[in-house]
Amino acid sequence: MIKLQIDTVTLLIMTLVLLFIYIMFTVIKELSTKKPEVRRRTIAIHSCINNDYEIRKEFKIGDYVGKVIGKCPRCGAALIIKAIYTEVEERPTKSIT
Numbered sequence: 041m042i043k044l045q046i047d048t049v050t051l052l053i054m055t056l057v058l059l060f061i062y063i064m065f066t067v068i069k070e071l072s073t074k075k076p077e078v079r080r081r082t083i084a085i086h087s088c089i090n091n092d093y094e095i096r097k098e099f100k101i102g103d104y105v106g107k108v109i110g111k112c113p114r115c116g117a118a119l120i121i122k123a124i125y126t127e128v129e130e131r132p133t134k135s136i137t
């Protein structure tokens with residue numbers, strides 16, 4: 041009866057040790073794999089209504105599609121925001137070797 045108890049405890053300890061080792065490996069693996077640095081830029085395309093001029097600029101708070109920015113430097117017509125989108129820039133991280 042006593043022997044059976046010891047065996048059960050030993051088995052339980054072994055299971056816990058194995059589980060601990062598994063968790064440790066998972067944590068180490070997770071920490072060693074660095075996620076690539078991601079940069080996000082929100083771009084607003086400023087375009088002339090006559091489509092002869094177009095410029096990409098950083099999005100500013102208050103910008104919206106169709107907003108009149110000013111006058112086209114080429115023909116003098118209205119310059120509006122044609123599109124707003126987010127640009128994702130991925131930078132590969134240097135591997136530690």
Ligand SMILES: [Zn+2]
Pocket residue numbers: 088089090091092093112113114115116117
């Ligand atoms: Zn124009």
